[in-house]
Amino acid sequence: ARCHRLLLTGAAGNLGLVLRPRLKAHADVLRVSDVAALAPAASGEEAIPCNLANAAEVSRLVQDVDAIVHLGGVSVERPFEEILPANIQGIYNLYEAARIHGVRRVVFASSNHVIGFYEQGQQLDADVPLRPDGYYGLSKAYGEHLSRFYFDRYGIETVCLRIGSSFPEPKDRRMMVTWLSYDDLTDLVTRSLFTPQVGHLIVYGASANRDSWWDNHAAAVLGFAPKDSSERFRAQVEAQAPLPADDPAARYQGGAFVKAGPFPFP
Ligand code: NAI
Ligand code: 15L
Numbered sequence: 696a697r698c699h700r701l702l703l704t705g706a707a708g709n710l711g712l713v714l715r716p717r718l719k720a721h722a723d724v725l726r727v728s729d730v731a732a733l734a735p736a737a738s739g740e741e742a743i744p745c746n747l748a749n750a751a752e753v754s755r756l757v758q759d760v761d762a763i764v765h766l767g768g769v770s771v772e773r774p775f776e777e778i779l780p781a782n783i784q785g786i787y788n789l790y791e792a793a794r795i796h797g798v799r800r801v802v803f804a805s806s807n808h809v810i811g812f813y814e815q816g817q818q819l820d821a822d823v824p825l826r827p828d829g830y831y832g833l834s835k836a837y838g839e840h841l842s843r844f845y846f847d848r849y850g851i852e853t854v855c856l857r858i859g860s861s862f863p864e865p866k867d868r869r870m871m872v873t874w875l876s877y878d879d880l881t882d883l884v885t886r887s888l889f890t891p892q893v894g895h896l897i898v899y900g901a902s903a904n905r906d907s908w909w910d911n912h913a914a915a916v917l918g919f920a921p922k923d924s925s926e927r928f929r930a931q932v933e934a935q936a937p938l939p940a941d942d943p944a945a946r947y948q949g950g951a952f953v954k955a956g957p958f959p960f961p
Contacts, residue, residue, distance in 0.1 A: 727742050821911070
């Protein structure tokens, strides 16, 4: 499946660098954007620098685009003053531009940190009440709700990907459960772009790891069946000393994000 012009925000980031070459096969023109420096446009690409907090820049960015993969923004726990422009004002600017320019489909990189204050081992589906684990998770919750509104009000379809941990390898015991390989990420993003009639959909992004906290039955329409597993990394991960059992990073699904910030954990 392919579309004419596809916009990838956050293209200079970790997952943007992974997806940029892989999404090219799915678009006549891949428009890549970031506030950080981008590699120059290759054939079939357009590279447009843009700060998501700037509505006028975002409007120009989204013009003539058919679909958007939205990765841009602050991707870790940071003070609210940094999250607000990039993630909250930024996603508002993006959807307003999508509405004005008639974009019909967005794939939004949400995060497991919208549910980070559930305990590890609890089984969650897409309908559980959100329990964000910080300002970052709160901004992703805002994006999930904003995209719901833009579907109900304007019919713009969105797939919100609650990505677990998408890195080359799982780095710790928690990531043995939350790991999403780059191949499974790519499959999930392309299904989210091209599956017809998704409406507003929430899907958890994890590989077929031995243990799972997340139930994707509500997103069956995507036909997402991850192929990788963290199991081959188990020996190297379990060679590390475990965290103390009472460490909040070992207790909650959000891991260390739940204890970020200047104040001590209660
Ligand atoms: P990253 O931090 O490497 O990339 C994010 C990119 O957004 C950066 O290149 C940054 O320059 C850009 N950005 C930040 N503020 C911006 C602004 N105001 N205007 C325009 N661009 C801006 O993060 P990564 O790992 O590539 O993640 C991509 C997306 O997926 C992020 O939205 C992140 O929150 C989300 N995500 C990633 C996970 C992972 O495991 N890598 C897990 C869950 C969610
Ligand atoms: C995220 O949302 C972050 O963007 C990423 O850097 C990882 O920390 C990931 O979640 C995770 O929870 O492992």
